Amino acid sequence: MKNQTYANWHDATFWAVRTKRDNMAYGLEEWEQLREKASQIKRHTITHLDEYLEQFATKAEENGCIVHWAKDANEFNEIVYGILKNHNVKKLVKSKSMLTEECEMNPYLEAHGIQVVETDLGERIIQLKGQKPSHIVMPAIHLNHDDVGELFEEKLGSEKGNHDPTYLTYVARLSLRNEFLTADAGMTGGNFGIAETGDIVVCTNEGNADMSTSCPKLHIAAIGLEKIIPNYDCLAVFQRMLCRAGTGQPTTTFTSHFRKARPTANPMHIVLVDNGRSEWIGNPEHWEALKCIRCGSCMNTCPVYRRSGGYSYSYFIPGPIGINLGMLRDTQQHSGNVSACTLCLSCQTVCPVKVNLGDQIYQWRQQLDDFGTANPQKKLMCKGMSMVYGSEGIYNLGTALAHWANIIPSPLMNCGLNPWAEGHKMMEFPKKPFHKLIKDLEK
């Protein structure tokens, strides 16, 4: 982040969200029990997904929904476009869905002449700005109220210089209200799919998923395979945790159950998307990443995410879960992200479904050599360090002489041969090493 004041605000804001999460968690004596149950339910469900998917699809079809299966992003986009074309849809209103980001659906539909309007306020802001989300729950968190104010002046004709968040939210409300009323179809993601009933459950604070499906004649719901859970008893566990962990609220404002279309609308379509998931389940070290319920708590607590923001990662989902999902997607493209971790393990301490996020990042790092994405210079330096740290004599000699390195001109230290100097400032070595300092104090 270029602006230090804003970087500090970003860090403090997310720490505040983490604190709100703690208050919620500590407010329930059963919190840790819920985390354990949630983890076990997910372990069970994602290792029996074939049964639950069949049950879900059968039930949804009995309810009158049309269920589609998409193997990958391409197929998903084609299926959605096919449905929209059949219904002669010109404008689609959309509530937030990270799956459609994953599949890059919006540009695909737009290239085929369909207007796509994001209706979550944060998503709408970044859509108007031509950007991508920097957080999975708070997508426009990298922009401040002046950025949004100037954007709305240009795109929505808001008052010049009025950057009050309440006013700007109202301007967006009026503009989006018009979109809801004139759209031909509404699309939602889904936080959960319930195998026993066929419900698609969507949690929002704004009510935009409900607005997106209340006026248009067509509703398409898109969910990843791993979002299916067995029944309402399981849902109760996740509903209680999702929002407490993610934003520190006791619940989202709306927890909506979509079972079939409104009486005055066309049948509801559900698209179940694989796009890698059926393969990831076979990864012995990383399959548990599929337990994730996308609450965002791992990024809120991550010291690297808080200080660097969502755009410093190469995968579209940032933070600890994004590092892991990115590696499952493409090790060649996303290996760089595994360095964006201090292994503090705060992420897996807060994760409501106990995904071992930090451990997994550690595991990925051990495999970089196999992927051919390890840095050869760093490897050589590590060999040198093992020698130094492995021998007391060499270590003591080294630390005693280290301060001589201070007089090496910095261009020599920060040259291309030292990969750690990239983006880092060389430290200054003390004249007296720590061991000597302690020994002198003991005298």
Place this chain on the structure above:
Amino acid sequence: MSNKDDILKKYRANVREKFDMPDLSDIKAITYPNPLVQFAKMSEMVGGQVIEVDSGRDVNVLIRELFPDAKEIASNLPEITIATRNPDTVGRARDLNGTDVGVIRGKFGVAENACIWIPQTMKEKAVMFISENLVILLPKSQIVNNMHEAYKRIEFDKEYDGYGTFISGPSKTADIAQVLVMGAQAARSATILLLPE
């Protein structure tokens, strides 16, 4: 082979160790000495307003007092005689836009988070979201402790069996600079009228 078969076949070939479903009956979920008091407290925390209605009091009069400037009031509830619009008989859902107050019925409330279970009981559910202000009628004896209890008793309507939602307070957002604003895309206020039996 269909997509479905391909996907399931691939999954079955890849899945490794299988895990059992845990027992959920031993979850020690929070309960409250007085769930109604907790429900009211949480409702206010999430931005809602709670009013206990004395027996014999006409809710129509109360709603008029609460929203003296309201011109369009939408409801299909027989006891709401001041309604100017009916979500059962509007031509299109969008005709409900411009509703100042929507009045709907909740089945039960949840003490831990102020959620109210509201199955769709009208032709156009838009009334629950499109109204500027939402009034929810709730029998005050119908409060459960937590979501585990709630999910044991939710039911969809027999006639409109496609949709139901938990609503907790008014629509809200903090997407601009983390400042909390009530009234994002749905109702800007939520008033819960707790009714006697």
